[in-house]
Amino acid sequence: xxxxxxxxxxxxxxxxxxxxxxxxxxxxxxxxxxxxxxxxxxxxxxxxxxxxxxxxxxxxxxxxxxxxxxxxxxxxxxxxxxxxxxxxxxxxxxxxxxxxxxxxxxxxxxxxxxxxxxxxxxxxxxxxxxxxxxxxxxxxxxxxxxxxxxxxxxxxxxxxxxxxxxxxxxxxxxxxxxxxxxxxxxxxxxxxxxxxxxxxxxxxxxxxxxxxxxxxxxxxxxxxxxxxxxxxxxxxxxxxxxxxxxxxxxxxxxxxxxxxxxxxxxxxxxxxxxxxxxxxxxxxxxxxxxxxxxxxxxxxxxxxxxxxxxxxxxxxxxxxxxxxxxxxxxxxxxxxxxxxxxxxxxxxxxxxxxxxxxxxxxxxxxxxxxxxxxxxxxxxxxxxxxxxxxxxxxxxxxxxxxxxxxxxxxxxxxxxxxxxxxxxxxxxxxxxxxxxxxxxxxxxxxxxxxxxxxxxxxxxxxxxxxxxxxxxxxxxxxxxxxxxxxxxxxxxxxxxxxxxxxxxxxxxxxxxxxxxxxxxxxxxxxxxxxxxxxxxxxxxxxxxxxxxxxxxxxxxxxxxxxxxxxxxxxxxxxxxxxxxxxxxxxxxxxxxxxxxxxxxxxxxxxxxxxxxxxxxxxxxxxxxxxxxxxxxxxxxxxxxxxxxxxxxxxxxxxxxxxxxxxxxxxxxxxxxxxxxxxxxxxxxxxxxxxxxxxxxxxxxxxxxxxxxxxxxxxxxxxxxxxxxxxxxxxxxxxxxxxxx
Numbered sequence: 040x041x042x043x044x045x046x047x048x049x050x051x052x053x054x055x056x057x058x059x060x061x062x063x064x065x066x067x068x069x070x071x072x073x074x075x076x077x078x079x080x081x082x083x084x085x086x087x088x089x090x091x092x093x094x095x096x097x098x099x100x101x102x103x104x105x106x107x108x109x110x111x112x113x114x115x116x117x118x119x120x121x122x123x124x125x126x127x128x129x130x131x132x133x134x135x136x137x138x139x140x141x142x143x144x145x146x147x148x149x150x151x152x153x154x155x156x157x158x159x160x161x162x163x164x165x166x167x168x169x170x171x172x173x174x175x176x177x178x179x180x181x182x183x184x185x186x187x188x189x190x191x192x193x194x195x196x197x198x199x200x201x202x203x204x205x206x207x208x209x210x211x212x213x214x215x216x217x218x219x220x221x222x223x224x225x226x227x228x229x230x231x232x233x234x235x236x237x238x239x240x241x242x243x244x245x246x247x248x249x250x251x252x253x254x255x256x257x258x259x260x261x262x263x264x265x266x267x268x269x270x271x272x273x274x275x276x277x278x279x280x281x282x283x284x285x286x287x288x289x290x291x292x293x294x295x296x297x298x299x300x301x302x303x304x305x306x307x308x309x310x311x312x313x314x315x316x317x318x319x320x321x322x323x324x325x326x327x328x329x330x331x332x333x334x335x336x337x338x339x340x341x342x343x344x345x346x347x348x349x350x351x352x353x354x355x356x357x358x359x360x361x362x363x364x365x366x367x368x369x370x371x372x373x374x375x376x377x378x379x380x381x382x383x384x385x386x387x388x389x390x391x392x393x394x395x396x397x398x399x400x401x402x403x404x405x406x407x408x409x410x411x412x413x414x415x416x417x418x419x420x421x422x423x424x425x426x427x428x429x430x431x432x433x434x435x436x437x438x439x440x441x442x443x444x445x446x447x448x449x450x451x452x453x454x455x456x457x458x459x460x461x462x463x464x465x466x467x468x469x470x471x472x473x474x475x476x477x478x479x480x481x482x483x484x485x486x487x488x489x490x491x492x493x494x495x496x497x498x499x500x501x502x503x504x505x506x507x508x509x510x511x512x513x514x515x516x517x518x519x520x521x522x523x524x525x526x527x528x529x530x531x532x533x534x535x536x537x538x539x540x541x542x543x544x545x546x547x548x549x550x551x552x553x554x555x556x557x558x559x560x561x562x563x564x565x566x567x568x569x570x571x572x573x574x575x576x577x578x579x580x581x582x583x584x585x586x587x588x589x590x591x592x593x594x595x596x597x598x599x600x601x602x603x604x605x606x607x608x609x610x611x612x613x614x615x616x617x618x619x620x621x622x623x624x625x626x627x628x629x630x631x632x633x634x635x636x637x638x639x640x641x642x643x644x645x646x647x648x649x650x651x652x653x654x655x656x657x658x659x660x661x662x663x664x665x666x667x668x669x670x671x672x673x674x675x676x677x678x679x680x681x682x683x684x685x686x687x688x689x690x691x692x693x694x695x696x697x698x699x700x701x702x703x704x705x706x707x708x709x710x711x712x713x714x715x716x717x718x719x720x721x722x723x724x725x726x727x728x729x730x731x732x733x734x735x736x737x738x739x740x741x742x743x744x745x746x747x748x749x750x751x752x753x754x755x756x757x758x759x760x761x762x763x764x765x766x767x768x769x770x771x772x773x774x775x776x777x778x779x
Contacts, residue, residue, distance in 0.1 A: 050098055054085070057104045065111040065121055073118040079143065080122040087133035094203040102196060103128060109192035113232065115392040120185045123151045127189060130156045147183075154186035155193070187223060194220045195232055198239040207685050210653060210667055213240040214676030228360040228393030237295035245298070245668050246651075252294045255308050263315060264289070270317060270371055277338045283331060284322040291315045305703075305769060313368075316378040323383045329354055332365050335381045343369035346376065354386075359442050359454050361389050446497040455492065459517050462488040465500045466521035473521060474528055475502040489515040507532070537573050540580030547579075547589055566592050638662040638686075640696070644669035647696040649749025654684040688748070697727060698752060699743050704765040706738040713762045717755075718744060724755060738764070741771070 058081055062074065084103050091099035107124035110116045116124075122144060129135040130152055137156075141149035198216060201209055217240040224233035242249045267289030278285050292314055300311050319339075323331040332354055339345075349368035357363045365381040382390065442454045445464055453467055461481065466473030479486050480499040492498065508528040516522055548555050564575045567584060578584045638654060644666040646652045651667040655675050664686055665672055676683055702714065711731060718724050724744050731740040746752045752770065759768045 054098065054100055054104070057101065057108075061104055061108050061111065061121070064108055065118065068111075068115075068117040070118070076118060076144070077121055077125070080125040083135065083143070084125045084129060087129045087135050091132065093200070095200065099128075102200075105196045106189065106192045109195055110189055113195075113392070114188050114192060114229065115388075116185065116188060119147060119151070120189055123148055123155070123185065124189050124192060126152055127155045127193060151183055151186050151189070154183070155190060184227075187227065191220060191224055191227075191229065191232060191236075195236060198236060201239070201243065207653070207683065209243040211676050211680050211683060213243040214673040215680075216240045217244070218673040218677035224393075226360055228358075228362055228389060229391075230362075230393075231391050234293035234295065238293050241295045241298065244672075248298060249294060252297055252308060256291065256294070256297075256314065259314075263291075266371070266373065266375075267315065267317065270377060273342055274317075274319070274339060277342065278319075278335065281334065281338065283335065285335065286320045286322075288318055289315045290318050305701075305767065307767075312376045313378050316380055318387075319379065319381045320387050321381070321383045325385070328383045328385070332381050332383065336365055336367060339367065339369060339379050339381070343371060343377070345369045349378075354382075356444055356452075360393065364390065443492060443494040445492055446495070448497065448499045456517055459492050460488065460515050461486055461490045461492065461498060461500070462512060463516050463518045463521045464492060464498050465502075466516070466524055467518065468500065470524050472500055472502060473524060474508050475504060475506045476500050477503045477506050488512070533577050534573065536580045537576035540576035540578070544576060544579045547586060551589060551593055553589075553593065563592065638664050641665045641669065641671075643671050645696070645698050647698055647746060647748055647752065648688040649752075650688075652686045652688070654686040655679070656682040656684060696747070697743060697745055699741060699771045700756070700759070701767075701769050701771050702738075702740045702742065702759065702765060703767050704738045704762075706733045706736050707764040710738060710762070710764050711740075714740075714742070714759060714765075717758050717762060718742070724751075 062077070065077070081104075085100050088099040088103070093099055093102060103125045106127060107121045110120050110124045126135075126140060126144075126148070130137055130140065137149050137153055140152055194216060197212065201212065204212070216236050221233050221236040221240070224230075224236060238249075271287050271289070275285075275287055278287070297308070297311055297314060300306075300313075301308060304310075319335050321328075321331045321335060346368045349366070351364075351366040353362055353364050353366070363382060363386040366378060367381075368376050368378050371377040443457055443459065445453050445455055445459075447453065447468070453464065455463055455467060461479035462473060462476055464479070465476040476488060478488060478501045479490065480501065481490060481492065481496050483497075508525045510529060512525050513522060516525065545555050548559070553559060560572050560575070564570075564572050567575060567578070567588070569575045569578065575584065639661055640646055641655075641663045646664050646666045646669075652664050653667055653672070653676075654662045654664055657663055662684065665675065704710065711729075715726070715729070718726055724746060727743040727745065729740060729742045731738065733739075744755070746755065756768045756770070759765060
């Protein structure tokens with residue numbers, strides 16, 4: 040291996056250069072004594088990380104300086120945050136303790152750094168370390184939002200400098216980022232950071248697609264810039280003539296959002312029309328903001344014809360994360376739709392820097408959507424029983440969903456996530472109202488509890504003192520608050536029933552002469568395969584476990600080890616990895632040492648040789664192989680990183696794998712015959728099933744075929760596209776599976 044030559048003098052100068060750049064970045068927020076505080080933090084970080092290097096060979100201190108720089112420049116945070124960013128890794132990676140930090144920098148800095156420090160040591164292994172760390176971070180968010188903002192800066196820098204990491208680490212970090220951190224950045228209004236995080240994740244998770252779109256964007260760059268100039272010129276003339284002060288420019292859309300559009304609409308890159316948006320940023324005084332934005336809208340729509348269905352007014356009703364802007368789509372000079380975003384300098388700063396800018400303008404802003412959101416997070420965290428993974432799912436669901444606005448009978452406005460029901464609305468008003476809700480009047484018409492509300496509905500809740508929360512309510516509520524409250528009410532009910540069961544069990548064990556103690560109770564719950572003793576008491580009370588079952592337990596010679604249930608899963612996972620033996624075929628190599636191991640292919644994405652894949656250790660079903668772009672991949676890697684193993688295909692004998700193709704086109708006589716001829720005769724490929732739907736001359740079919748690998752599939756796809764009348768051929772995934 041090539042020896043790394045390190046010039047310490049050059050590095051020392053580089054560190055100082057980067058430190059000075061950081062000071063310049065936070066110049067605007069510095070007050071008396073701040074510079075000294077930042078210097079003290081920098082010195083502590085420099086000393087603590089002195090012997091450490093990054094994967095690239097650079098001194099580790101480059102990372103904390105870069106994180107502090109992002110916090111100052113791109114998020115607009117102040118001195119406390121910069122100090123915390125410089126020190127964010129010292130407690131985790133060095134001998135410095137939280138007590139040392141509190142002594143030097145005070146309680147606040149110590150609390151934020153504690154929120155940024157990963158949990159170490161033993162905890163409930165049924166959960167996942169990632170989920171626990173995320174929950175810990177959010178607990179501190181409830182007190183101080185800077186924890187999340189610094190964490191986002193840390194994640195952004197890690198993603199920007201990830202090329203030196205091993206492939207499995209890149210995939211794990213990218214999945215976590217796209218699953219948790221990008222939605223968080225979105226929720227906190229940091230749109231620029233959200234887009235960059237999504238693009239960087241895509242760069243590692245979908246390498247070929249990312250490169251393909253990037254190249255396509257570069258090819259058309261000059262043409263696009265000319266179009267933007269032609270579009271802006273007449274607008275600028277009128278805007279200047281009307282006495283408005285505005286900055287007008289074109290901004291390219293992110294690669295990830297273009298890819299999403301291609302997937303959502305099943306269209307090739309060439310048909311994605313909004314590859315960029317025109318942004319008009321007005322320099323307005325607070326009292327004229329709204330009027331100026333509408334004036335600019337009027338100018339645009341006088342020059343270009345708008346699409347009436349595409350007007351979004353987030354100025355009258357800002358998004359919950361404080362985002363304000365006016366969006367419209369107009370027909371450009373070359374028969375092309377163009378998105379135009381109109382906002383003021385203040386609105387733009389809130390859109391770019393999110394939370395930090397929101398506080399800066401707080402005095403003048405009456406809207407406090409972000410405060411309400413932080414309050415919701417606090418409420419969610421108050422629920423003591425929630426398992427970290429359930430919490431994560433509920434939390435994530437409420438992170439990314441679009442909002443709808445619902446009115447109370449008195450005209451107050453309440454924001455709810457898209458697809459919220461009358462029951463969600465009831466719980467949003469008050470827990471007691473939700474718990475006793477039997478129906479709702481939506482726009483004066485009686486509707487059931489699971490009625491999906493529409494934007495602008497006026498809702499009146501009908502309650503009854505006899506009503507109690509039901510298990511099936513969990514199937515249709517979408518807000519985390521409603522879910523948490525229903526779960527805790529059901530748990531309380533279950534606990535009461537379990538108390539009775541406990542007494543019954545005690546009597547039954549006495550009659551069987553089995554001692555009632557915690558050891559035997561654990562053995563019993565393990566024997567009946569129940570997750571907890573509470574479930575066992577509940578089952579006894581409900582009559583699901585009776586005397587006969589207890590006698591069987593007593594008679595069985597099976598010795599149940601006294602394992603607390605929470606240790607079971609990890610031991611099963613580890614023994615599974617140890618005990619898996621080699622398979623005859625040399626199709627897949629799995630694990631760090633790339634052995635041949637028994638596996639199953641996941642039904643959710645039907646991987647075939649040539650696909651980029653990873654192995655997931657399930658508890659009951661051995662190792663399952665998923666594609667890295669499988670619909671479930673991000674969730675599995677983000678939540679269960681410790682159960683992910685490397686996997687790659689080897690050159691293998693001809694074996695057939697099932698995959699699905701979706702074909703659309705213009706219906707023509709003999710089209711099916713031509714398609715099946717290509718598949719069966721030309722390619723000698725077996726078909727398992729074919730379903731065809733023809734509607735007014737448009738043909739859409741799905742065909743399940745057996746292919747050898749991705750190369751084979753690509754050739755088949757190309758050949759099918761040459762059939763007259765076929766407009767597109769795409770591979771599709773099967774049903775989305777749950778993590779097992």
